[in-house]
Amino acid sequence: MLSFTEENYLKTLLKLTMDERGKEEAGTNELALHLGVKPATVNDMLKKLKQKKLIQYEKYGKIALTKTGRKAGLEVLRKHRLWETFLYEKLEFSWDEVHQVAEQLEHIQSQKLVDKLDKFLDYPEFDPHGDEIPNAKGEFKYRHKVTLSQMEAGKSCKMVAVKDNSAPFLQYVIEVGLGINNHMKVLSIHPYDEIIQIEVNGKVSSVSKKFADNIFVICEDCMKNKPCKFHCK
Amino acid sequence: MLSFTEENYLKTLLKLTMDERGKEEAGTNELALHLGVKPATVNDMLKKLKQKKLIQYEKYGKIALTKTGRKAGLEVLRKHRLWETFLYEKLEFSWDEVHQVAEQLEHIQSQKLVDKLDKFLDYPEFDPHGDEIPNAKGEFKYRHKVTLSQMEAGKSCKMVAVKDNSAPFLQYVIEVGLGINNHMKVLSIHPYDEIIQIEVNGKVSSVSKKFADNIFVICEDCMKNKPCKFHCK
């Protein structure tokens, strides 16, 4: 049985090694930053996780999940996203409120609870932020998503997820008129400060690169199954 | 903010001082027994809870909740029972499975979650075991319930709750054909070993005093609002 804390380490490690960057490994500082603890603390835990055969790790080297570790991480992520979906769909929580509560709910230990919740929600594939929900086997739909900042001017795309789950960011997303599955067109990207002009439902907004880095989209050609390297920078 | 452990102490203290016995105080050993820890451990925690003004307590004396402590305990109990109701009504959990999972869920910190869950369940007044669910203000319906072992022969009654929430006991209850809101008649109580004969839906069963001690009922006369002391031993 894994502790609350161990679960968080595995989940974070999984997120760091599964997102768009294609990285397979993570570092001590990076992990510390995401977990909100000091690198020294992470170092102690790495020894424990290694000893439990949940990670591969050598002194001064990079950290990678083992098969067992990955499975455990996927289970936590699955629970997190199912709970987010529950809160959003059944309990009228708003987009920006679900994450904080799901951080707690994801650690409830009961296989039956997860399975029944999944069924109750009718086996959802994506959570309210557009993230893939692993199924009972740990599998999930792969979608070639890129950040809005990677799009080229003139292309259209569909927002599918956000990278930042913090309330202030999500509130800003709503302000701009965006949301999961909303379509938009990239009108221009300024060469000097990378300010991006987008059009959503006929309304034109200007957003920063920082903002665009946190919005995941699928470009129009990808949706039509054309190879992606040609239209995403 | 209270810790997981502190919440458990307050909840247990509340349960020990609110049930049918009319006691207002508890002891160190008693608390240790119910929490599954050693008396020494309880003693340490009592100092902490006293310092936080959640209990009234003097060395070698009895333990009582303060107003603040009682309120906190009621909140945990409310969450526990709401979650039990959710698991039973919405996720198809059986009677004997809900308690263990609710022990974990009761510690989730989110006022909004509790309120929304309460609403989602349509403000239930009793949980699947028949226990009263405190409302948002900490109030709950009072019912004059007695144990089945307190009934007199010849009287009829309605089962409203169980005292023991363990799976083996609850499975036994089902075996006998009993359940919440089932009516039964006490046919006889044997003077030697207190074996009780009851009739449920025309079926006659014999149960031990130990069993009957864990079944809460409301007697027929009480249901008709006649004073209780005349018909319950």
Add this chain to the structure above:
DNA sequence: TATATAAGTTAGACTAATCTAACAAATTTT
């Protein structure tokens, strides 16, 4: 009332998860 038993307390130790401060290794820059 003297004594036996039950109930409660204390001291000292352990574990998990964290910290700070100092140190070591690896990487990047000039």
Add this chain to the structure above:
DNA sequence: AAAATTTGTTAGATTAGTCTAACTTATATA
């Protein structure tokens, strides 16, 4: 390649919650 910077490690301390073993106080009983 030397210096500077970043990244990672170690040692020692802290806190919460738990334990055991020995002790003290209160209560019940002969």
